[in-house]
Amino acid sequence: MASAQPRTWSSWLGVDAESKASAAAKKELETEAKHSKAVEELRNLFDCEEGRICGRQLAEGGEFGRGGDASELVSDAYLRRWLVARDWNVEVTHKLLLRHADWRARTSPKGYIEEGSNFLGMGSTEHSAAALLRVLPLLLPVLSSPPLLLLLLLMASRALGSTAARCRELVKGPLADKKAFLQ
Numbered sequence: 001m002a003s004a005q006p007r008t009w010s011s012w013l014g015v016d017a018e019s020k021a022s023a024a025a026k027k028e029l030e031t032e033a034k035h036s037k038a039v040e041e042l043r044n045l046f047d048c049e050e051g052r053i054c055g056r057q058l059a060e061g062g063e064f065g066r067g068g069d070a071s072e073l074v075s076d077a078y079l080r081r082w083l084v085a086r087d088w089n090v091e092v093t094h095k096l097l098l099r100h101a102d103w104r105a106r107t108s109p110k111g112y113i114e115e116g117s118n119f120l121g122m123g124s125t126e127h128s129a130a131a132l133l134r135v136l137p138l139l140l141p142v143l144s145s146p147p148l149l150l151l152l153l154l155m156a157s158r159a160l161g162s163t164a165a166r167c168r169e170l171v172k173g174p175l176a177d178k179k180a181f182l183q
Contacts, residue, residue, distance in 0.1 A: 061104030
């Protein structure tokens with residue numbers, strides 16, 4: 001009589017380590033296929049004149065480094081990075097990449113921000129409330145006073161904090177599904 005290995009309750013119920021591992025591997029393959037499909041959809045959206053303009057704006061704006069070219073816009077790594085940050089939503093990612101390219105073209109058309117420009121921050125997502133923090137040389141003597149400097153820093157941190165909160169709300173919050181955001 002051959003000695004049979006005793007079966008455990010977990011093997012009878014199908015929750016043994018092998019079935020868990022195979023289920024995890026299957027789920028991982030399905031997820032990877034879904035992600036690859038999203039990358040391909042986004043790449044196809046940029047395969048038009050608008051996409052070429054976007055890639056050129058990003059390359060000229062320094063998005064891909066000094067030697068970067070517009071073809072890096074459709075690379076797997078670049079598209080995946082944007083898709084991961086937007087929970088693999090292809091439409092939102094496409095709209096935001098176009099807006100990002102436009103912002104890049106406006107803020108750093110040469111690919112960098114010159115040292116003497118006193119540029120400290122970036123604008124908000126709302127066009128009506130776009131606020132750039134610029135330090136004027138005339139204010140430097142006033143800012144040498146610690147209470148005034150503290151007040152200015154407090155006001156700037158509140159402004160940037162509310163802008164960051166608004167950006168998070170637009171991308172992740174209840175307004176993310178609104179059509180006005182996507183247009």
